[in-house]
Amino acid sequence: MTGNPEPHKELTRDQAIEYIMNHYGEAIKRTIYTYVKNFHTTDDIFQEVLIQIYRKWDQFQGDSQLKTWAMRIAINRCKDYLRSPLHRIKLVKDQWVDKGDEQSAEKAVIEDEHWGEIAQAILNLPVKYREVMILTYHQNYTQHEIAETTGVPVSTVKTRMQRARDLLKEKMDGREISYE
Amino acid sequence: MNNTKLKKAIDKEIGEKPLFTDKDKERFYNQKKMAGRSSWTHYFWPKLVTALLFLGVMSGGFYFVAEESPFESVTKPITDAPESESKEDLGSYEDPDLEKTPEEEPDSTPDTADEQEDENGQESDEQEQPNRDDNQQNESERETDNESDAESESEPELGSDSEQPDGNDSTNDPSSNDNNQNEGTSQDNNSNNNDNGQDSESEEPERVPFEQVQAKADDIQSQFQYGMTISQAKQAFGSGNYSRRNVVDLGERMVGEYYHFATDDLSFNEEGDISLDQFKQGHIGLSFTLTFDSNDRVRSGSYTYLAEDGETRRAVNFKSDGFVYVDGQAQSQKKYQIGFSGAMVEAIAQSAGKEPQNVTRQDLNQVGQLAVSHSGSGMLSVKATKADYYNEMTGLSAITLERTVIPAEHLARIPNLERLTIRDARADLNSFSNLDTLRYLDIRTPYVQPENVSALLELDNLETVVLDKQELSGEWQQLEENGIDVLESPPE
Numbered sequence: 001m002t003g004n005p006e007p008h009k010e011l012t013r014d015q016a017i018e019y020i021m022n023h024y025g026e027a028i029k030r031t032i033y034t035y036v037k038n039f040h041t042t043d044d045i046f047q048e049v050l051i052q053i054y055r056k057w058d059q060f061q062g063d064s065q066l067k068t069w070a071m072r073i074a075i076n077r078c079k080d081y082l083r084s085p086l087h088r089i090k091l092v093k094d095q096w097v098d099k100g101d102e103q104s105a106e107k108a109v110i111e112d113e114h115w116g117e118i119a120q121a122i123l124n125l126p127v128k129y130r131e132v133m134i135l136t137y138h139q140n141y142t143q144h145e146i147a148e149t150t151g152v153p154v155s156t157v158k159t160r161m162q163r164a165r166d167l168l169k170e171k172m173d174g175r176e177i178s179y180e
Numbered sequence: 181m182n183n184t185k186l187k188k189a190i191d192k193e194i195g196e197k198p199l200f201t202d203k204d205k206e207r208f209y210n211q212k213k214m215a216g217r218s219s220w221t222h223y224f225w226p227k228l229v230t231a232l233l234f235l236g237v238m239s240g241g242f243y244f245v246a247e248e249s250p251f252e253s254v255t256k257p258i259t260d261a262p263e264s265e266s267k268e269d270l271g272s273y274e275d276p277d278l279e280k281t282p283e284e285e286p287d288s289t290p291d292t293a294d295e296q297e298d299e300n301g302q303e304s305d306e307q308e309q310p311n312r313d314d315n316q317q318n319e320s321e322r323e324t325d326n327e328s329d330a331e332s333e334s335e336p337e338l339g340s341d342s343e344q345p346d347g348n349d350s351t352n353d354p355s356s357n358d359n360n361q362n363e364g365t366s367q368d369n370n371s372n373n374n375d376n377g378q379d380s381e382s383e384e385p386e387r388v389p390f391e392q393v394q395a396k397a398d399d400i401q402s403q404f405q406y407g408m409t410i411s412q413a414k415q416a417f418g419s420g421n422y423s424r425r426n427v428v429d430l431g432e433r434m435v436g437e438y439y440h441f442a443t444d445d446l447s448f449n450e451e452g453d454i455s456l457d458q459f460k461q462g463h464i465g466l467s468f469t470l471t472f473d474s475n476d477r478v479r480s481g482s483y484t485y486l487a488e489d490g491e492t493r494r495a496v497n498f499k500s501d502g503f504v505y506v507d508g509q510a511q512s513q514k515k516y517q518i519g520f521s522g523a524m525v526e527a528i529a530q531s532a533g534k535e536p537q538n539v540t541r542q543d544l545n546q547v548g549q550l551a552v553s554h555s556g557s558g559m560l561s562v563k564a565t566k567a568d569y570y571n572e573m574t575g576l577s578a579i580t581l582e583r584t585v586i587p588a589e590h591l592a593r594i595p596n597l598e599r600l601t602i603r604d605a606r607a608d609l610n611s612f613s614n615l616d617t618l619r620y621l622d623i624r625t626p627y628v629q630p631e632n633v634s635a636l637l638e639l640d641n642l643e644t645v646v647l648d649k650q651e652l653s654g655e656w657q658q659l660e661e662n663g664i665d666v667l668e669s670p671p672e
Contacts, residue, residue, distance in 0.1 A: 021208070025200035033194050042199065043207075050208045115189035122186075123193055126663035128640060137186045156641060163643065167663055 013057045016066075020053060024067050027139060028074045034123060034134045035078035045081060049074045064148060071139075072149045075131065082127060121171040129164035132157055393465045393485045397496070400468065400483055404498055406515045408478040413470055459486040459493060471500075503563055510563055518544075519565025523584060527552040544572040553582040559605050562586045570594050581605050588612055609635040622646040622670060634658050646670055 011019060020028075028049065033042045052073050060069055122133045131150060135141040143161070147154045403416040458464045468483035480500040487494040497505040501522035502515025513519040517540050520528070527550050529536040532543045554560035562584060564570070570593035578599035579591075588611035591597060597615065601622040608629050612618070619641050628647070633656050636642060644665045649656060659666050 017208070021200070021205055025204065026198055029199040029204070030191070030194055033199065034190070039195075039199075043204070046200075046204060047207055047211060050204075051211065054212065115185050116192065118186060119189035119193045122190065126661070129663055134190070138190050140187075152640060159641065163663070 013054060016057050017050060017054045020066065020070050024070055028070060031071060031134060031139065032074055032078055034130060035127060036081060037123065045077055049077050052077065068145055068149050075150060117172065121168055124171065125164060125167055129160055129167055132160045133164050390488055396466050397483065397485055401496065404481055406478060406502065410472065410476050413478055417468060417470065456493060460490065510565065513565055520569065521560065521562045523552050523554050523560055524562045544569060545574045547573055547576050549578045550576060551580040552584045554584045560584045564590065567593060588615065591615055609633060612636065613638040615639060616641060618642055620644045624648050626651065637662055
């Protein structure tokens with residue numbers, strides 16, 4: 001995760017939320033989607049995250065990257081949602097919707113089927129493995145940043161990364177995936 | 181993996197159009213504006229409803245207290261056990277170091293066998309009254325007590341106004357455990373006790389001074405040693421009646437029982453049962469029981485005497501696993517150098533290649549794997565005088581519990597515990613949520629609670645669960661969906 005030095009505590013609450021929306025809004029929203037895999041829910045959770053960031057701005061100490069802090073709030077909110085009974089009810093409903101999407105997706109032209117398959121497989125991994133893959137390969141986080149964002153030790157991140165790769169290989173019917 | 185291509189592929193899966201648009205901004209600012217405007221009503225109504233609900237509950241409670249509750253029975257029992265005695269009945273105790281487990285709560289009754297539970301979580305040892313059994317027993321005894329009270333009413337000369345009804349004494353009497361093995365004796369005992377009470381009025385026996393009793397109790401506590409021979413025990417406690425009798429779970433054992441002293445001398449209580457009144461009236465200063473093992477060496481012991489307050493009895497138990505309980509509260513470990521239950525000490529000893537008696541606190545961090553097994557009936561709940569012992573087991577990565585329960589809050593203290601296997605013991609899955617380091621869990625035991633294993637999803641590092649899929653119909657598939665391997669037998 002690279003970038004220019006960020007203004008942190010100097011920002012007012014309103015400036016901070018504007019800054020976060022402008023700079024990290026897209027990344028945060030896409031990350032939320034990888035957890036909940038539903039656009040409407042992504043919209044709702046994103047709003048909740050913004051409100052939480054706005055309310056908690058005073059608690060931001062500036063000792064971590066602003067993006068990491070905001071992402072941590074988003075990820076925690078996603079996990080809360082996934083644990084909620086509401087999610088389980090929605091899941092049943094969404095499964096029907098997804099079938100329709102799959103059918104239409106079949107008709108679409110896919111430029112790179114191989115990478116699409118891997119991306120799909122990653123999005124179908126269990127949350128704890130999915131998040132390390134997404135944060136690594138989609139958000140370019142280091143393992144230390146993932147540890148900071150998800151609140152687990154670095155050793156656990158490493159273990160999960162290895163396990164995620166194993167699961168991914170299984171999902172790809174044993175085909176080797178080269179990691180750089 | 182090519183990050184750029186994969187990132188693009190993931191983005192394509194999510195959607196190529198930007199997810200974050202000005203609509204999101206607008207929605208946020210609208211919400212913010214609304215929140216600002218309606219903050220007063222937003223917070224006021226829930227608070228008002230809560231306040232009204234609180235008032236309703238308070239006024240309802242006041243009504244029930246002020247008026248006669250419709251739930252109260254008109255035919256209230258004439259006698260109720262005093263609160264402190266009721267607590268004693270239940271055998272409950274609170275110990276900051278020893279966290280209470282539902283599996284076992286030591287009572288203040290004399291012990292002649294291990295703290296055990298049967299497979300249903302109830303203590304099978306009749307000599308140690310389990311709580312639930314206590315409740316049942318108390319109910320049956322209460323009926324008997326009421327009958328006894330009724331007799332007292334019809335025969336007023338047997339009681340006096342100042343005396344406590346004896347019915348509850350037999351309930352609280354630690355020694356009644358043995359005697360209550362024969363059902364229906366408590367009523368006879370009560371009438372015996374009443375007779376004693378009558379005698380005491382006429383004879384006015386000399387009350388044993390508390391200091392003298394306490395000195396004897398201290399003497400016993402210091403002299404008691406596990407493994408004492410009969411002759412050593414007789415030398416320490418007295419040479420009275422030592423006889424062989426059947427002890428639950430142990431078969432025929434030598435038992436030295438019920439020595440009392442009313443003056444300076446020990447004497448054997450011929451009547452068998454002891455009531456609180458007998459202590460209060462000065463007939464008995466102290467009673468004790470010793471149980472010997474098959475080699476006629478002291479296995480466990482207990483003694484009872486009237487506490488300093490003059491109203492309650494103090495019961496000191498030397499349990500067979502080395503724990504000393506005072507009024508049901510675990511105080512110390514007398515048999516081993518480390519304050520764990522015997523089975524745990526033996527397991528550590530085996531792991532460390534030492535004799536159990538030689539295991540010290542320094543050995544804890546050397547233990548890599550532990551197999552704690554209970555050979556008696558029922559389940560053993562492992563006790564520890566210090567919960568910190570678990571924190572000090574830094575090298576322990578795998579533990580097998582066979583017919584043994586270690587409370588999950590204690591397991592969670594083991595810093596690097598990765599593998600947990602439970603055999604023929606209770607596995608309370610809801611309590612496992614703090615076992616963060618666990619990677620492998622084998623719960624092929626008939627006593628898994630609850631059947632729904634979804635509680636295990638909270639364990640971030642869990643990779644493999646071994647369970648009986650037939651037994652656990654409760655959504656074990658959820659584990660697989662979350663990337664946890666579910667097996668029916670341990671991997672090779």
